[in-house]
Amino acid sequence: MKTIKNTCITLLISLFAFSLSAQNVPFNKDYFKLDKNGFKLALENIKEGDYYFLKGKYYMNDALPYFEAAESFNPNNDELNFKLGVCYYYNRQNEKAINHLLKAKNLNPSIEDDINYYLGKVYQRNLDWDLAITSYDSHLSNVDPEDEVKVKEMKKLITECKTGKRLIENPVRVWIDNLGPNINTQFHEYGVTINADATYMMFTSRRPGNIGNLIDPTTNDYFEDIFYSEYLNDEWTLAQNLGEPINDKKHNASIGLSNDGMELIIFKGSERTLGDLYMTEKYSGEYESANPLSDNINSKYHESSASLSPDRRKIYFVSDRPGGYGGRDIYLSQWDERKGEFSPAINIGSTINTEYDEEGVFIHPDGKTLYFSSQGHNTMGDYDIFKSTWDGSTWTIPENLGFPVNSPDIDVFFLVSADKRYGYFTSEKEGGYGLRDIYRIEFLGKEKEPVLNSEDKLIASLAKPLSNLVIEPTVEITTSKLALIRGVVLDETTKEPLSAYMELVDNGSGQILANFGSEAASGAFLVSLPSGKNYGIAVNVDGYLFHSENFIIGEEAYYKEYELTILMKKIEVGKKIILRNIFFDSNSSVLRPESKTEIERIATILNENPEITVEISGHTDSKGEDKYNQWLSEKRAKSVVDALIEQDIDENRLEYVGYGELDTIESNLTEEGRQINRRTEFKILSK
Numbered sequence: 200m201k202t203i204k205n206t207c208i209t210l211l212i213s214l215f216a217f218s219l220s221a222q223n224v225p226f227n228k229d230y231f232k233l234d235k236n237g238f239k240l241a242l243e244n245i246k247e248g249d250y251y252f253l254k255g256k257y258y259m260n261d262a263l264p265y266f267e268a269a270e271s272f273n274p275n276n277d278e279l280n281f282k283l284g285v286c287y288y289y290n291r292q293n294e295k296a297i298n299h300l301l302k303a304k305n306l307n308p309s310i311e312d313d314i315n316y317y318l319g320k321v322y323q324r325n326l327d328w329d330l331a332i333t334s335y336d337s338h339l340s341n342v343d344p345e346d347e348v349k350v351k352e353m354k355k356l357i358t359e360c361k362t363g364k365r366l367i368e369n370p371v372r373v374w375i376d377n378l379g380p381n382i383n384t385q386f387h388e389y390g391v392t393i394n395a396d397a398t399y400m401m402f403t404s405r406r407p408g409n410i411g412n413l414i415d416p417t418t419n420d421y422f423e424d425i426f427y428s429e430y431l432n433d434e435w436t437l438a439q440n441l442g443e444p445i446n447d448k449k450h451n452a453s454i455g456l457s458n459d460g461m462e463l464i465i466f467k468g469s470e471r472t473l474g475d476l477y478m479t480e481k482y483s484g485e486y487e488s489a490n491p492l493s494d495n496i497n498s499k500y501h502e503s504s505a506s507l508s509p510d511r512r513k514i515y516f517v518s519d520r521p522g523g524y525g526g527r528d529i530y531l532s533q534w535d536e537r538k539g540e541f542s543p544a545i546n547i548g549s550t551i552n553t554e555y556d557e558e559g560v561f562i563h564p565d566g567k568t569l570y571f572s573s574q575g576h577n578t579m580g581d582y583d584i585f586k587s588t589w590d591g592s593t594w595t596i597p598e599n600l601g602f603p604v605n606s607p608d609i610d611v612f613f614l615v616s617a618d619k620r621y622g623y624f625t626s627e628k629e630g631g632y633g634l635r636d637i638y639r640i641e642f643l644g645k646e647k648e649p650v651l652n653s654e655d656k657l658i659a660s661l662a663k664p665l666s667n668l669v670i671e672p673t674v675e676i677t678t679s680k681l682a683l684i685r686g687v688v689l690d691e692t693t694k695e696p697l698s699a700y701m702e703l704v705d706n707g708s709g710q711i712l713a714n715f716g717s718e719a720a721s722g723a724f725l726v727s728l729p730s731g732k733n734y735g736i737a738v739n740v741d742g743y744l745f746h747s748e749n750f751i752i753g754e755e756a757y758y759k760e761y762e763l764t765i766l767m768k769k770i771e772v773g774k775k776i777i778l779r780n781i782f783f784d785s786n787s788s789v790l791r792p793e794s795k796t797e798i799e800r801i802a803t804i805l806n807e808n809p810e811i812t813v814e815i816s817g818h819t820d821s822k823g824e825d826k827y828n829q830w831l832s833e834k835r836a837k838s839v840v841d842a843l844i845e846q847d848i849d850e851n852r853l854e855y856v857g858y859g860e861l862d863t864i865e866s867n868l869t870e871e872g873r874q875i876n877r878r879t880e881f882k883i884l885s886k
Contacts, residue, residue, distance in 0.1 A: 223306040224275040231273075241272040245279065252282055257419040259289040277307035281314060288321055291629060296321045312341060319356065323580055323607045324629075326367065328360045335360070362599075363579035363607060371601040372643040377628075377636055381437045382428060385633035387420060389625035390453045390504070390612050394460035395564045395683055395727050396760075397616040398430045400623075401441070401453040401463065402637055408440070411448035423450045425465060444488045450474060455505045455514075458564050458617075459715060459725035464505045464514070465489055473501040476516065482698060484720030495543045496532050503527065504612065506561045509727050510703070510713035514541060515560045515569070524549055527556040529571060550594045551587060558582060559612040563619075564727035565681045569594065572611040580607025584624060604640060617727055618758045619679040679758040680730035682750060686763030687722040688738060696722030697740050697767055703728075704735040706749070706780060706793035730756045733793055735780040737800055743767040744881070745800055749779040770808055775882035781839060788834035790842055798839070801881060802846035812852045814882040815839045820873035821860045833857025839879060854884065 224230055226245065231238040248265030251258040263286040270279055284300035287293075300318050303310050319334035339353040382388060382402070390403035402425070409424040424446045426438040440446060449468030454476060456463055461481045467489070468474050475497040477489035491497060498520050505516035512534040519527045523546055530544040546552060553575025559582075561570045567589040572582040576597050583605040585597035599605060600613075606628060613624035622640040688699040698719035703712045703726060712734075717724040728734050731754045738746040746765050768774040780797035783790065790798075805811070817832030817839075836855035844850050865872035 222275065223277045224273055226269075226273060226276060226279075234272075237272050241269045244269040248282065252286070256289050257417075259286040261419070262286055263290060275306060277303045277310045280306065281311050284314075284321075285317055288317055291627065291634075293321050293325055293629060297325075313338070315341075316353075323356070323360055323363070326363065326607070328364045331360045332357055359578055359580050359607070362577050363602075366579055366599065366602045366605070369601070370603055373604060374641040374643065375603060376639045376641070377631055378435055378639055380632060381435050383632040383636040387633070387635045388637050389635045391614065391623045391625065391637050392453050392456035392463075393614060393616070393623060394456060395458040395509075395617040395725055396685060397621055397623075399456075399460045400428045400430070400435060401456060402426055402428075402438070403452040404438075410440075410443065410446045410451075413448060415450070422448070422468075423452045423466075425451050425453045441486070445479060445486055455507050455561075457507050457511060458509050458727050459723075461716065461718065462507060462511065463489075464492075464507060466503065467491075473499070476502050476505055482716055482719055484718065493540050495541050496530075501527075504559050506614075508562050509564050509566045509729070511715070512713070513562070515547070515562050516544070517558055517560055518544075519556075522546070524552040525554040525556060525575065527558055528552040529557050529560050548594065551597060556582075559584075559625075561612075561614040563615060563679075564617040564683070565679060565729045566727075567729065570613050570615065571597075572613065573597070579605055581609045582611045584610050584613040609635070617679060617681060617683045618760075680754075680756060681758060682728040682730075682752050682756070683758070683760045684724075684726045684728065684736070684748075684750070684763060685760065686724055686765055688717040688724065688740070688765045688767060689722055691766040691768050694766075696720065697743075698722075699724070699765075699767070700739045701726075702735075702737045702739070704737065704780075704796045706733040706735045706782075706796060709792075709796050728752050730754055735793075735796055737780075737796075738765055738767065740767050743769055744774060744776050744883075745804060746776060747779045747797060747800070770804075770811070770883065770886070772883050772886050775814075775880050778839075778879045778881055781879040783835055783838075786831070788831060788838050790838050794842075798842045798846065801839075802843055802848055805843070805848050805852065808886075811886045812854070812884045814854045814856060814880075814884050815843075816855070816862075816880045816882065817857045818862055818876060818878050818880065819860050820876045821863075821867040822873065825859060829857055829859035831857070832859050835879060 226242060228238060244265040248262040248269065251262035266279060266283050266286060270283060273279070280299045280303035284296045284303060287296035287299060300314055300321070304314055315334045315338035319331045319338060322331035322334060335353055335357050339350065342349045342353060344350065377383060384404065384406050387405040388402055392401045393399065403423050404426050405420040405423055407421060409421050411422065413422050414420065415422050425441045427441050428435045428438045445451065445465065450466065452466040454464040454466050463479050463486060465477050465479065466474050467477050476492045478492055479486045479489035496502065496514060496516060498518060500518055500520040502516055502518045505514055507514055514532045516530055517527050518530055529547050529551055531547050532541040532544040535542045551557065551571065553573060555573065555575035557571055557573045559572040563570065569587045569589070570584065572584050574582055576585055577599050579602070584600045586600060587594045587597045604610070606626065608627040610624060610626045613622060615622040620642055622642070624638055624640065625635050626638055627635050688697045689695065690697055697717065699717040701715050701717065701724065703715070704710065705712050715724065715726060728750055730752045732752060734750045734752065736748040746767060748763065768776060778797055780794065782793045805813070815836045817836035819828040819832050833856065836857055840853045840855045843853055863876045865875040867873050867876060
């Protein structure tokens with residue numbers, strides 16, 4: 200009988216609810232006399248849900264299960280449906296958000312003032328631009344005209360929708376992949392940084408298992424920790440916590456990584472400020488304890504992202520300090536050689552910075568292409584990613600990277616590999632693994648033929664690829680004008696890795712462009728060379744002869760990679776090196792000005808080792824008369840010796856000889872071989 204009674208009560212409640220399906224049903228005990236216990240429990244759930252709801256957007260996920268439980272008791276309450284719609288919006292469940300917001304509006308057209316605002320936000324996120332504009336217009340009509348802030352916000356949202364409509368009409372040709380479960384979780388992942396050849400990645404995550412396993416009460420998320428992954432066998436390995444001392448019990452975020460991955464800029468929580476930027480180095484094989492950057496960069500305000508220029512002499516960073524153009528602006532600090540520190544930061548100007556927030560700054564390995572995210576400019580919603588180029592005197596007008604790279608959601612922390620084929624960024628795109636995920640973009644280049652795509656989707660997952668997809672192969676990327684030099688420094692005899700000190704020199708001006716080094720554990724190094732210069736690279740290790748390399752990268756030279764194995768020779772009798780940065784005009788023995796730095800380098804070796812005597816030898820290819828080649832090679836060797844004497848090197852320690860075409864090291868049958876044979880060498884005769 201009890202079972203029958205309960206069944207009857209349930210049936211009566213269902214019939215009652217059905218009869219009022221088109222009407223608003225308030226949470227009033229008079230409507231639920233047949234189930235007082237259920238009514239009481241529903242009120243308790245609403246009270247608990249309201250507690251979290253009123254704490255703001257970071258707590259909507261906590262409010263949601265309580266509101267859902269109350270909805271199962273009474274699905275036709277206007278306020279409850281509105282709150283559910285807002286919770287689903289912040290939890291990125293767009294269809295549920297729209298359904299509940301529309302239901303709340305249908306139950307009570309004069310429900311919350313913000314209902315059209317939230318409908319507009321969800322429609323905008325769903326790319327339903329016209330519906331979003333209509334909703335925003337409806338909300339704007341009810342805004343007090345004297346409320347300038349709110350009026351301005353609504354007009355901006357409407358403009359974003361119009362921009363979005365325009366951008367999706369001409370989508371860029373890209374393929375976007377979620378990096379999958381090795382990187383992303385159900386929690387936040389963001390702030391990705393990679394080295395220039397995209398083989399090593401660091402990023403920030405708010406997942407369980409952080410150092411201390413603590414939750415930040417402000418955001419209701421786990422404290423940030425830095426994770427890393429390597430690109431092996433065509434995939435990113437399972438991410439690992441970088442561990443102590445880099446991570447600690449406070450916030451630790453990946454901010455910027457040097458081209459070679461040797462220097463890492465991180466954000467650390469601070470009791471003194473809102474957090475500071477720190478730098479750590481990896482020359483010893485592991486990242487050492489990080490040191491804070493100077494007060495010329497750090498302030499009592501929030502410095503949230505940064506990027507180190509290829510030559511390590513500039514830091515671009517984001518700060519919300521006063522005196523800028525908006526909330527967060529991009530600043531620049533340059534290395535002061537005389538003081539041995541970064542100079543006071545300057546705002547990079549109104550071409551880049553807007554009255555709104557800028558974030559996620561990244562300077563490309565070419566040293567002149569700046570990528571950043573902004574809530575200003577011509578964004579289609581929240582943060583969009585933009586690109587600007589330094590033309591030698593100013594930054595060009597920022598260019599929106601377009602749809603589907605950008606979306607109405609947060610698209611931020613963008614960076615791109617040296618060849619500009621692949622980009623990485625953080626987004627809240629629907630269909631990810633969790634809240635914010637890290638994605639990879641493959642740029643397909645200019646369109647040659649129509650893309651044949653049997654599925655109308657532009658976003659996939661590396662872990663869950665789309666099926667039945669036919670897409671034309673990627674095209675050659677020729678937009679990145681730089682060379683990427685990757686190599687290792689080893690002992691010539693033992694082949695053991697060496698920690699080397701390296702200089703990058705502009706041979707044209709003699710200016711040292713950058714100082715860098717090879718990693719002690721592996722001997723590895725990586726450097727990018729933007730187009731338009733004659734570069735000299737000098738590799739120095741204590742107790743060894745220096746090693747020189749030369750790269751002439753023309754103004755129109757497009758992306759190219761070089762692999763080097765540098766075998767360092769100890770300072771011993773009989774050892775010789777090629778002087779690759781000694782230059783002569785054709786058929787001339789007059790040293791060109793670009794040789795100056797190499798001459799000084801030789802003089803330094805001789806001054807540091809006053810007991811050695813050396814031979815400078817000249818060599819030619821097989822073209823021309825033997826007698827002429829012999830004469831020219833000897834004259835060139837003498838020119839080098841004369842230059843060293845001018846550097847106050849005792850002439851009794853110097854011999855010169857010309858070998859002409861007699862001592863070749865490559866075949867003279869090819870132009871490349873002949874070029875290598877035309878050289879100047881340095882050999883130790885006695886010690």
